[in-house]
Amino acid sequence: MSEVKEKYVILVKGFKQYLVWKGDANFSVGEVVKAVGEVKKLNVYGNFWSFNFNKYLNDKNVNESIEYIKILKVFFKDPRYYFFKLNHSENNLANLLLFQNKSNDEVYKNLINLSLSYLSNISGVYLYLFVVFIKKLISKKYKKNRMLSFISLIFMFFYCYLIGMPPTLLKVLIGFLLNKLKKYFNFNLNKITKLSITWFIVLFINPMYLFNIGFVYCTIAILLLKKYKDRKESTNLIINFIVINLVFIPLNIIYDFKIYWLAQIQEIILLPLFFLSFILSFFFVLPFLNPLLNFDYNLLKFTVIFFSKYNLTSLTGYINFGYIIIYYLSLYFLTKFIIFNKKIKFFLYSMLTFSLIGMYFTNTIINIFSQTIEMLNVGNGNSFMINYNSNIFVIDAGAGVGQNKSTLPDYLKYKGLNKIQSVFISHNHSDHYNSLEQLKKETTIKYIYRNLKKDILVEFDDIKFYIFNEYGNSDENDNSQIIVVKLNNQTFLFTGDASKKREARMLNNSLFLELVKNGVDLYQVGHHGSKTATSDKFVKAIKPKICFISGMKKDKLQFPSKETINTLEDNSCQNYITNGEKSYKYKIKSKKVVEIKKEFI
Known part of the structure; x- marks a missing residue:
């Protein structure tokens, strides 16, 4: 059993995955069982504008369900079983960040409203301090051992396995591993090659991640984001902020039919809080620290609820893909190339403005x-x-x-x-x-x-x-x-x-x-x-x-x-x-x- 949610379970047999509705039965992650039931293909009919649970499962490579299931025998329990048994803790912070149990969490629900749900995922930023801490802790005794960095990395791969190999974490760890191998064996690996190897491995493990929103956001970011640093520090900060917003505005419209005007500012404020919270979540096993962890969780909850209540968004409706193509082509040339010809630069800025206005106002005009x-x-x-x-x-x-x-x-x-x-x-x-x-x-x-x-x-x-x-x-x-x-x-x-x-x-x-x-x-x-x-x-x-x-x-x-x-x-x-x-x-x-x-x- 690879996933156990509030109402359903995902069972794995070889390379196939199956949906099982829980009902009154008890299931646990990590149990290897013998079971019988009736296999049925999932019906993916639904409305394209609304969340389709079966389509969501299909994108995770779950295409069939098992009905009238009966567990005949539990063969054994793998390490994930014992890891998630710790999840019975009353600590909300650990449940959200360490165990990635998000389904009914108030912080996560409000992050979705802010289009910032990815902040609850374990990312490279959150891992960095943890890896440094482990390295320093061990290196006091083993200063000259070049393999020490791999120990912390192996630990994190094991943790990744325990929580179900989420692609967001897996791709970060693969990137870390490639960096370590590059230094250890002294070979060159450019950015494009490194990213290609990382995505190849992730998609080999789960090809359906190609349809994941995270994959789309990451691909667009790689193609279009550029860090500006050749002007005054304050000017660079403003330009980078504008570029980040310009890159992600169409994606927000595609997935949420909205523009989140404050998302990047809210992210800047929330990122340090989640960074600290992730580190603190590892200490949930120490009961005397629970008041501190609860305080931290409540601070997170208060902050995201406040941001949700006083958020600034614009509803746009669906987006015309013609505008998207014009928009991203214009933005790509403006961010990736130095353009000296004033007429070409004016044309690109005009196309960018035209497509942005079109995305914002088209549905309003159609509805009128x-x-x-x-x-x-x-x-x-x-x-x-x-x-x-x-x-x-x-x-x-x-x-x-x-x-x-x-x-x-x-x-x-x-x-x-x-x-x-x-x-x-x-x-x-x-x-x-x-x-x-x-x-x-x-x-x-x-x-x-x-x-x-x-x-x-x-x-x-x-x-x-x-x-x-x-x-x-x-x-x-x-x-x-x-x-x-x-x-x-x-x-x-x-x-x-x-x-x-x-x-x-x-x-x-x-x-x-x-x-x-x-x-x-x-x-x-x-x-x-x-x-x-x-x-x-x-x-x-x-x-x-x-x-x-x-x-x-x-x-x-x-x-x-x-x-x-x-x-x-x-x-x-x-x-x-x-x-x-x-x-x-x-x-x-x-x-x-x-x-x-x-x-x-």
Whole structure:
């Protein structure tokens, strides 16, 4: 067993790795076991704009899971087992830095918010003082032994093995080893050759590290970073700071859809604190030092929470790869070459500025001219969004069982949107509202409309929402808001999870019948396409042209039902089903539906 997390375990057999969900079973890192179970391929379907756990595992070379696992025998326990048994310590500092146990750590969560999570990784900076300390400690007795430096290095390789060979640490240790071999055997090794050997070894051990964010950041840094030191010290400091920010701004946009304006300043402040904390973490075995270690951890926690609370970021949304190519080519020539021709230099600076402005403003401009209705893939849940010239209206904010509750909030970030005019929650079932709390934290919401006891009309410019409410039904699905949206001489109907009984009552509502008398341009099919909704009589009355069904076949919930699909097809409705795989966008002006796909240009 190579990894044991809070909810899952990674098992290794030869060169293959498997995911196992823990359940109530007990697993420990370092146990070599005989086990039986059912092997299944991991499904990597998900939304490209949001975190996909199975895709994350695939990038770590975990492609299959073992279900219904049964441990038959424990053969033996390797050194990692005994090392992680020490992890039962209550010391948060040691758990975070020494044992690299980050999953529920408050410091690590806030570092992610700052785009500085790499500070919790064990890097060359943190190792330097430790290696020097070991060397000096031993060299007092063995001053003339040239192999002493290798002893501390071997120790660190062993530690690297104990914590699972993280690439960030492994590449640093390989670099240290190459430096030592170069001095010991007296041969030359230039920077490029050394880096090539290091990456070859790391990728040989784990080829999937090629897809790791750390690899991308490191590669860009190697290609573009240059230390300026030919001017005044203060000038050099400012120039280097600007260059570091310029190098990493596009990467932050690619991965987080944000610019973190203060990241490098925060890093300068936090780096010494983490450096000291890493050294202190080794002393967790001395109980009398625990108050000091706890104080240090709390200081770290206070600092990162403070930085998170008063951070300065700009939401940009996804980035056009054309801008990235222009940006990095311009930056590469400006940082790597001395350019005397003023026209060429002006052109490169112009291209750099143009691409940076494009990255920052493109989504804002696109959203201003957008008029769309978007159905997001949230399994057997509902998350719909109307974008009306950058004014956002959310109709249900939920995700089905086993789906990512961050899907809707993450999609808004992907589109560069952080303000919502109105949120309508159809009824009190979690698959229709369980993303709402995160939306409240990450966006500004002007109005939230939950189920009320009376019908209401909500107007905003040219768009009108006629909301039909019922309250107190024993079946919560029948308490769903039924919303008729009128815009640009088009009609859109959202019915939540309303059943056929509720539909029948709506056919007795004169205002509703008046609103839908000319047919419905887009219809959100009730209850994920369940046979309990969407009666033939109701469909004939609303005459839908396009039908959006947010549902999938999973376990006992087999949505949409064949009966519902037949009813819709019999009434000539064009069906679009998420099916746990796809999201769709209805373009209001052209009345066309397109699949939401990753945009590169």
